[in-house]
Amino acid sequence: MSILVNKDTKVIVQGFTGKEGSFHAEQCLAYGTKIVGGVTPNKGGSEHLGKPVFNTVKEAVQATGATVSMIFVPPVFVADAVMEAADAGIELAVIITEGAPVRDMQAAKAYATKHNMKTIGPNCPGIITAEECKIGIMPGMIFKKGNVGLISKSGTLTYEGANQVCKEGFGISTAVGIGGDPIIGLSYKQLLPLFEADPETHAIVMIGEIGGDLEIQAAAFIKEHITKPVVAFIAGQTAPKGKRMGHAGAIVSGGAGTAAEKMAALEAAGVKVVVSPADIGKAVAEALAK
């Protein structure tokens, strides 16, 4: 078991033949992901990395039965690609591209929701079910199979957290990098119940950031609905107010969305909150030893 994706998940790649798309699709194939083809307009009928290339997502879905799309197209084409995937009946779009305009994502997300398509990202490392299916750009080798679910806004903190969990002798069921943009797809609140329902997941690591209120919403949800132990870290405790720290989401303003507020809300919900990301692994080990 795992959440959202596993070894049988059929995946297509939008932006398949581009530089980034090619490099990462090859890495995913090497990891064992069932990539069944890709989409690049005007290259339909050809083959790339030993898989068929289609002109449209619709053709790709009809020919391969793919249910998930990994999106690598350039930023200004992201919204178009997401809406095309939704229109073609894709169930989950994993959007890796960084720098998609916010207005575009508003429209794309609304359209995806209308078509019951889930999205992850944009500007994220993707999703990985350890030793089964990697859809994204994370270094696969650090994700050993195990019983810890991970949700993170930050890409590199996903790796940091997973690596520590594995070094403590545990492993990852599924890890999801949700991205830190102002408009994102699946968030903590939608992913937590999936981990709660997954018998293979025994504990959950949640990595957040300053800015927005997704972690506050998550805290309220955890209090009501989550029985499994949750370990959390919020990045940006030392970030000065009003300064933007790389991610569009990581900006504190007007007193809302500070690390302190989020940490307090999570602690009040019974979450084990660590002050340094270096303590994530240890905290997970302690939670699972109980």
Added chain:
Amino acid sequence: MNIHEYQAKQIFAKYGVPTPKGLMAESVEQAVANAKELGGPIWVVKAQIHAGGRGLGGGVKLARSIEEVEKLSKEILGMTLVTHQTGPEGKLVQKLYIEDGADIKDELYLGVVLDRAREMPVIMASTEGGMAIEDVAHDSPEKIIKIAVDPAIGFQGFHGRELVFGLGITDPAEQKKFISFASKLYKLYMENDAEMIEINPLVKTGSGDFLALDGKMGFDDSALGRHPDIEAMRDISEEDADEREAGEHGLSYVSLDGEIGCMVNGAGLAMGTMDTINYMGGTPANFLDVGGKANAETVAKGFEIILKNPKVKAIFVNIFGGIVRCDRIANGILEATKLVDVHVPVIVRLDGTNAPEAAEILRNANIANVIAATDLADGAAKAVAAAKQAK
């Protein structure tokens, strides 16, 4: 990206959002000429900097004669204006906006921002114009009206009615004017990929007209490519020189007050690294995200920017390689030591893709000053210790 008030008002004018007449000046002579052209009898001399709170800081003053315009322009141009948004160091005033004085009857607030929870723009309005909206939100949140507008349907009549009734505007002619004002503002927010617009105050004049007395706009950096006219409004003198230089090399840099320079990949890990340094008793000197496409050149640039800060006593390089391969970072560190005089200890933690190769590269290079760390905690501890030793 942010723009000046006078530029925001140029955009307002293009969309028919009413503003007082005004002209930008970069010298006292120009300010006086502008005042003469506007005609008076009352002018407002306004400092143009990218920060709010200019009035309270002494950067906005009323003039009742051309002589007074000249006197105030001399005072304000070239002053360092300190407001609650500039930080204690303040901002140098290099541009003025000379504007017609308005007949103010009421002061309102109107803004448009993205509501992340609803994933659509929200129009915010308040009768408490002229005050810091943060304070209004804190002290009397019921005085802020929030109307979310779904871009799929755009600004509709009911949005307008909710606004005017919420603000207590009862005169039908005034209602019509305000609704038109708000709908134009929403339109220009959407069409220009704005991140936020704030008009504080928006005034009602004695004759029942609504005027944008102030105007603040920020834009989505990711969308600037399709707005060359907006991008042309960039005023680089308003941006931190080091932050801008870093940006030109694909690095995201923010300077802070501490002693330990940080070079990290990914915004989250970069903040997490700062938090860990702080937790271990040290102080971070900066936030620096080398991004996903780091190479020897960009990393060397990162060192150069970090080392410009004389407070830096040690540098912590913390890389977890996903897209960024660690061997590239290792080569960057070697390159940097050739290009820049790295006179402080550099603690290096490289993990992830090609970490063993990276360790090999650093070992073979055998550079003094470079200290290897095994993980985040180890690296942060060593950096804190090195900075303390350097004192």
